[in-house]
Amino acid sequence: MLSGSSLMQKKAEEKSKQENQTCIVEPPVKASSLIYEEISLFFIAMVATIVTIYITRFIQFIVERVIYFKTRYDQSWKKLALSTLVIKNWGDLAGFVFLLISSIILVVFFTSDVDDDTKKTINVVLGAVGLTQFFTILMKLNDQTTAQLSDVLESEHFNIATGMAWNFFTGYIELCLTKSDDHSNLKKTLQKAGLENYMASTKLVLLVPIDCIVKGLLDDHNIKAVAKVRSRKCNRAGVKDRVYWQTIYQITSTEDGNNRYYYCCCEYVTPIDTFYQMKEKKIVNDDHFTDQIKLFVKVLSRVLDEHIKKNEDCVRLLTFDPLQLHSVSHMMVDALKKMEGDGLKSFDSEQDFPEPTDMIKEEYQLIP
Numbered sequence: 001m002l003s004g005s006s007l008m009q010k011k012a013e014e015k016s017k018q019e020n021q022t023c024i025v026e027p028p029v030k031a032s033s034l035i036y037e038e039i040s041l042f043f044i045a046m047v048a049t050i051v052t053i054y055i056t057r058f059i060q061f062i063v064e065r066v067i068y069f070k071t072r073y074d075q076s077w078k079k080l081a082l083s084t085l086v087i088k089n090w091g092d093l094a095g096f097v098f099l100l101i102s103s104i105i106l107v108v109f110f111t112s113d114v115d116d117d118t119k120k121t122i123n124v125v126l127g128a129v130g131l132t133q134f135f136t137i138l139m140k141l142n143d144q145t146t147a148q149l150s151d152v153l154e155s156e157h158f159n160i161a162t163g164m165a166w167n168f169f170t171g172y173i174e175l176c177l178t179k180s181d182d183h184s185n186l187k188k189t190l191q192k193a194g195l196e197n198y199m200a201s202t203k204l205v206l207l208v209p210i211d212c213i214v215k216g217l218l219d220d221h222n223i224k225a226v227a228k229v230r231s232r233k234c235n236r237a238g239v240k241d242r243v244y245w246q247t248i249y250q251i252t253s254t255e256d257g258n259n260r261y262y263y264c265c266c267e268y269v270t271p272i273d274t275f276y277q278m279k280e281k282k283i284v285n286d287d288h289f290t291d292q293i294k295l296f297v298k299v300l301s302r303v304l305d306e307h308i309k310k311n312e313d314c315v316r317l318l319t320f321d322p323l324q325l326h327s328v329s330h331m332m333v334d335a336l337k338k339m340e341g342d343g344l345k346s347f348d349s350e351q352d353f354p355e356p357t358d359m360i361k362e363e364y365q366l367i368p
Contacts, residue, residue: 047102161295164271169303176231176244177314186231193364205266208319212276214268222252222329230363253333261347
């Protein structure tokens, strides 16, 4: 318990200390300095956001290419790497330079003497942007609208392959090989002409060279055209009595020192010449050209599997690279053996096809 005099003495001492104490006053922070710091923080946050978005999209880009590693890149890591990393235009270069500069700025920022609170703020921004991008991709919130997608497909010619595949199927394969409203298609014409026993296969063999270079007739000294048959005659698209012909080829194969002769209907897939012409006219570039050919084969194969019944197994699609091929005739004989197995017909001498009778002469003709 302090006495009154002692209490007064203590208060006097405290007052004396306060009077003698030097008062420290912090200088006021300038408004321009605060604005500069806020702008700098905003700029760093913006750069961090852009870098995060770039990295997230690039990861998605890589994942998509790995998924299509087999179908688009022929299981070649080199092709995948070139497709992913090569700078193809000024836009790619500008994006790469911007990303590089932004990354350097972020590295300098995080290694500089910046207070921890500011760094934590930027880390929160990075985390939020990364998660936002992840869920945006996962929920497909950034997918294009139907109108936007259609515009891209038309301007970049991305819908060529699918349209051509369906057009070829409905306008030719389905019409000539499966439909038989008037009791005519390729197999029935072969039977009517008495040629079925000559044929190694009654299926129509469709050839797809991936370079899309085709000639008027099959270019191989072991292959020659011997006859043609009419699979269909109908009124179509304003044309009266439109006629569809297929050519029968004789394929010579040397086996065990002796020649064997095989007969089948084969031809190139006509739309691939359109692809070649588009490439020559610079409508599509080389990379796009290759992708479109692969997509065309993929779509056409799927359409054939889905829309031709098993009891109408009437067509085979053969895709090949001419640069890696010994000969077209050798490839076709191998394909015929796989198609027909033990039922494959072949001959040890060239066969003389029967002369067309008056009843069949409009549907079957010999080629001299």
